[in-house]
Amino acid sequence: xxxxxxxxxxxxxxxxxxxxxxxxxxxxxxxxxxxxxxxxxxxxxxxxxxxxxxxxxxxxxxxxxxxxxxxxxxxxxxxxxxxxxxxxxxxxxxxxxxxxxxxxxxxxxxxxxxxxxxxxxxxxxxxxxxxxxxxxxxxxxxxxxxxxxxxxxxxxxxxxxxxxxxxxxxxxxxxxxxxxxx
Ligand SMILES: CC(C)(COP(=O)(O)OP(=O)(O)OC[C@H]1O[C@@H](n2cnc3c(N)ncnc32)[C@H](O)[C@@H]1OP(=O)(O)O)[C@@H](O)C(=O)NCCC(=O)NCCS
Numbered sequence: 327x328x329x330x331x332x333x334x335x336x337x338x339x340x341x342x343x344x345x346x347x348x349x350x351x352x353x354x355x356x357x358x359x360x361x362x363x364x365x366x367x368x369x370x371x372x373x374x375x376x377x378x379x380x381x382x383x384x385x386x387x388x389x390x391x392x393x394x395x396x397x398x399x400x401x402x403x404x405x406x407x408x409x410x411x412x413x414x415x416x417x418x419x420x421x422x423x424x425x426x427x428x429x430x431x432x433x434x435x436x437x438x439x440x441x442x443x444x445x446x447x448x449x450x451x452x453x454x455x456x457x458x459x460x461x462x463x464x465x466x467x468x469x470x471x472x473x474x475x476x477x478x479x480x481x482x483x484x485x486x487x488x489x490x491x492x493x494x495x496x497x498x499x500x501x502x503x504x505x506x507x508x
Contacts, residue, residue, distance in 0.1 A: 330436045334392075335389070335433065337388065338377075338387050339389065345421070346400070349421045350400070360454075399420055401419045402416075404416060404437060430460060431468065442496045449494065451492065456488035466492070470493060
């Protein structure tokens with residue numbers, strides 16, 4: 327378990343799948359904005375994208391939970407883990423009722439500590455739509471900087487929209503955001 331002040335990132339459990347699939351996969355608008363592919367109907371059983379997976383060199387799948395209550399808050403993914411260039415990308419999806427409470431900012435901070443201190447990565451990256459203010463701000467609060475804008479790069483609900491690349495190298499990371507973490 328990776329712990330922040332209020333949230334924790336723990337391994338995906340089979341009992342997490344139903345709620346994550348219902349609130350994150352079956353939200354077609356959210357899927358279009360964050361998955362870079364066309365939504366298709368897909369049952370949660372037996373192979374939801376949220377189904378637990380064995381540990382991999384290239385990907386680490388987590389469930390975001392509230393530390394005190396244990397409630398499932400969302401899904402978090404470290405992907406494109408590249409052990410040669412020592413880099414990886416962060417993906418984060420909170421349940422609708424759990425957004426806007428600072429959990430996303432905390433989760434990014436927990437990922438930074440895991441990526442830099444545990445995996446020994448040199449660089450973390452996050453790609454998001456240009457209008458995703460919450461994601462951009464959560465990244466910037468943890469020291470990520472805007473590195474580029476890919477114009478009209480992503481097809482979302484009938485139009486092309488800009489995508490942003492945010493990056494953070496370990497030398498520019500300050501773990502202060504997690505001060506007091508358990
Ligand atoms: C993106 C996401 C992970 C951010 O997590 P969050 O917990 O909602 O964000 P936080 O509460 O930590 O807020 C981060 C900042 O954004 C601001 N913010 C939050 N929601 C916002 C909104 N809807 N509009 C504008 N600003 C917003 C907050 O005020 C905060 O800024 P502050 O530090 O100056 O107060 C979450 O909103 C989410 O899961 N969204 C849907 C999935 C998604 O878009 N994932 C990203 C895929 S790339």
